[in-house]
Amino acid sequence: MFINEQLILDLRSLPAMGRNDYYVSKANTEAVNWIDMWPNWPSLGLIVIGKRGSGKSHLVEVLKGVSKGTIVLAKDINKNSIAKLFKIKCLIIEDLELLKSENALFHLYNMIVENNNKIMITSNIPITSMNFKLLDLKSRLLSLPSVNINFPDDILLTNIIIKQFFDRGVKIDKEVVEFLLKRVDRSFDSIYDLVSKIDLKSVEKSRKITIPFVKKFIK
Numbered sequence: 001m002f003i004n005e006q007l008i009l010d011l012r013s014l015p016a017m018g019r020n021d022y023y024v025s026k027a028n029t030e031a032v033n034w035i036d037m038w039p040n041w042p043s044l045g046l047i048v049i050g051k052r053g054s055g056k057s058h059l060v061e062v063l064k065g066v067s068k069g070t071i072v073l074a075k076d077i078n079k080n081s082i083a084k085l086f087k088i089k090c091l092i093i094e095d096l097e098l099l100k101s102e103n104a105l106f107h108l109y110n111m112i113v114e115n116n117n118k119i120m121i122t123s124n125i126p127i128t129s130m131n132f133k134l135l136d137l138k139s140r141l142l143s144l145p146s147v148n149i150n151f152p153d154d155i156l157l158t159n160i161i162i163k164q165f166f167d168r169g170v171k172i173d174k175e176v177v178e179f180l181l182k183r184v185d186r187s188f189d190s191i192y193d194l195v196s197k198i199d200l201k202s203v204e205k206s207r208k209i210t211i212p213f214v215k216k217f218i219k
Contacts, residue, residue, distance in 0.1 A: 050149030053188030
């Protein structure tokens with residue numbers, strides 16, 4: 001029987017996004033602490049810095065759940081949208097590096113401060129590395145606490161591998177996880193891509209995920 005690859009991915013890659021599904025290690029503990037402190041944040045909010053696939057979006061979903069907040073992409077913030085956004089008690093802005101309207105975010109930020117609301121911003125790169133034309137906006141953003149999600153240590157990497165398989169409905173043997181841990185490229189995107197390929201091929205070929213099976217996916 002022919003199996004449509006895209007269908008497999010769509011049906012079997014629904015991630016668990018609850019707080020208990022997010023594993024804590026030295027790589028992300030500071031960011032997680034902020035989520036766990038809600039709503040008793042010591043400041044207006046924070047900026048979470050981390051590479052794509054580092055778990056920022058998972059944290060965003062957790063915060064959205066506990067705060068009843070709203071998520072908006074930075075690229076979608078404009079003069080027409082800020083009238084509604086500044087009223088939100090917890091506004092979560094994703095992918096700051098893709099911001100198109102600095103003026104809109106500047107005014108939105110000021111209105112959030114005036115209304116005593118909260119804000120969390122995610123970015124793939126540090127604020128200090130971004131080229132802002134509006135220096136007042138950069139100054140506002142630099143005033144926010146900034147926390148990093150770093151590259152994974154062994155504990156976090158192990159749990160990410162296990163969780164990625166679990167999200168696909170696969171229970172993975174400890175020996176396979178240890179084998180992958182010693183050989184996988186230690187980046188979040190590489191882990192996600194590798195797990196997706198292994199899972200897809202195991203379904204296509206009706207094969208159990210064993211060490212001999214996963215060897216062919218290690219470069």
